[in-house]
Amino acid sequence: MWFGKNYIKEYLTEVRSRSAIDEMRYSNKGCIQIAVNSGFSDQKGFDIALKKKFGISPNQYRKELVSKAGR
Numbered sequence: 001m002w003f004g005k006n007y008i009k010e011y012l013t014e015v016r017s018r019s020a021i022d023e024m025r026y027s028n029k030g031c032i033q034i035a036v037n038s039g040f041s042d043q044k045g046f047d048i049a050l051k052k053k054f055g056i057s058p059n060q061y062r063k064e065l066v067s068k069a070g071r
Contacts, residue, residue, distance in 0.1 A: 016040055017053045024062055031058045 020038040023029065029037070035046035035058075050058050 012039070013049050014053070017049050020046065020050065020058070021054070021061070024058065025065060031062065034058070 016039045020034050020040070023034045023037060024031075027034070031046065032043050035043055038046070040046040040049065047057055050056065050061065054061065056064070
């Protein structure tokens with residue numbers, strides 16, 4: 001079955017983004033390390049993917065997690 005390059009790229013970005021979000025929730029690692037661990041080649045690609053998928057940058061997401069945990 002052939003899906004095409006765009007489908008595969010979008011699927012991989014989805015998997016990587018979800019992996020990164022999970023790691024941000026459950027670790028204290030920096031965003032660059034999380035990006036690399038999740039399969040992104042650099043911080044810029046990570047930032048773009050998360051903004052596109054979730055409407056928020058990795059740093060903003062992390063700040064929201066911290067503020068919710070402090071409640």
